[in-house]
Amino acid sequence: MFGLIDCNNFYVSCERVFRPDLNGKPVVVLSSNDGYVISRSDEVKALGVDMRIPTFRTSEIIEKHKINVFSSNYTLYGDMSGRVMSIIAENVPEIEIYSIDEAFVNLTGIEDLQSLGTDIVNKVCKGTGIPVGIGIAPTKTLAKLANRFAKKFPGYKRVCIIDTDEKRIKALQLTSIDDVWGIGSGSVRKLMERGVKTAWDFTKLPQAWVRKNMTVTGERTWQELQGIPCYQMDLMPPTKKNICTSRSFGSMISDEAIIAEAISSHAALCAKKLRQQKVYARSVMVFIHTNEFRKDLPQYFKNVIIHLPVATNDTMEIIHYALAGFKQIFKEGYLYKKTGVVISEIADNAQTGLFDEIDRSKREKLMTVMDKLNADCHPKIKLAIQGDGQKWKLKQEKLSQRYSTNLKEIIRISCK
Secondary structure, eight states, rough: OOOEEEEHHHHHHHHSSSGGGGGSEEEEEGGGGOOOOOEHHHHHHHHHHOOOBBBBTTHHHHHTTTTEEEOOOOHHHHHHHHHHHHHHHHSSEEEEETTTTTTEEEEESSSHHHHHHHHHHHHHHHHHSSOOEEESSHHHHHHHHHHHHHHHOOGTTTTTESSHHHHHHHHTTTTGGGGTTTHHHHHHHHHHHHTOOOOHHHTSOHHHHHHHHHHHHHHHHHHHHHHHHOOOOOOOOOSSSSSEEEEEEEEEOOOOOHHHHHHHHHHHHHHHHHHHTOEEEEEEEEEEEEEOOOOTTOOOOEEEEEEEEEEOOHHHHHHHHHHHHHHHOOOOTTOOOEEEEEEEEESSSSOOOOOOSSHHHHHHHHHHHHHHTTTTSSSSSSOOOGGSTTOOOOOOOTOOTTTTOOGGOOOOOOOO
C-alpha cells in the first residue's frame, strides 16, 4: 500500500502558523515579483478567485473582501517543508519527497492503516501547525486520488483509504478525468472526444487503445487505476540534467551593469548548487528577455551557450563565463524584464585540461570556506560583481518575516 501526504494550501498554511489571527480569514500568496496568485485559502477559493490570476485583476476583490495578501517567502516555506517531511519520515518505513508539500510513503506490512494515517496527520499538525491529508491505496495514482477525497470531504477526517474494489470503483466514478494524476490537458481533450468524462470511464477503455493513443505513460496510469502498481517508491532523487536560476526584475531595466550584477548572482547560486550535489558543469547558458506582455515596447529575446574548457563548479569561473556570454547577447535600447543562468552537461567529475592555468586545489579550498561562511540564508561573502541586488531585486511588497530561520525575525510573544 502507498500513501500520499499533502499539505493543505501549503504556502497559506505556513503564513498562518505564525499569524493565527488569520485562521478562518481569506489569505492569498503571490508568485515571485508579486505577479499572480499561487496559493489560496479555502475562504478565497469560495470567493471564486482562480489560481494564477494576475495580481492587478484581483485588486478590487481583495479590497472588497479584505483578503490578506503575502509575497512568496520561499525561505520560510522551504524550512517548514523540511520540518513536515522529517516528522513524516520518523513514522513510516520509507518516504519519497515528491514536492515541497507532498510525499509518497510506503506502507507495506502496516496492519492498522487508519490509526497510522490519523497518527501522522495529528503529529504533523501538532509539530508544525501545518494541516495535512493522507490518501492510502494500492497504487500511487489511486493514493493521489484518495488524497483528494481526504481533503475535500470532512467526514474522512483527513484520512481516506481505498482498500477494496468497491471503494476503488466508487472513487473512480466520482473523479473527473481531468483530475487524474498523470493525464495532461492534451490527453484529456482526446478522451473527452471519445466520451470519457470520469476516471471510471477511462478504465473501461480497451488497453490496446490506451497504449496506441496515450503511449506507455497513459497505459501505466490506466493500470494503476485498475489497482495494478506500475510506479514504485523512488527513494533516490534523480540526478539533475541541468540547474537553472532566473528571476524577473522588480521593474524593467536597461542598464548593462545592473543586469550583469543579476547574472553574476544567478551564476553564483548555480555554482553553489553544483557543489552541494558534488557535480561539475561543462556548459553555461545565459538568457535575457524583455517584457512580453508590454506589446507597446520593442521586444528582444536571446540566449547563448558557452562551453567550458574544463568542467567546473567554481563560482569565479562560472561567473566569468556567464558574463562573457552576457556581453555577446546584450543590446542597448531595450527594457529588460528577466534574465537567468542555466547550467547543463553536468558531470560527476572534472578532467583538467593540458593548458589549464588555474590552481584548482587552492580554488576548491576557497569554495569550501565560502560555502561554510554562507551556510545560512544570509551570505557573508560574495564577489564584488554581484553587487547588493537592490536595483534588480524582486518586487516583494507583502513579504512576511523569516520566523524560523533568522533570529532577528523570530516571532515575539507578549506574556502580559
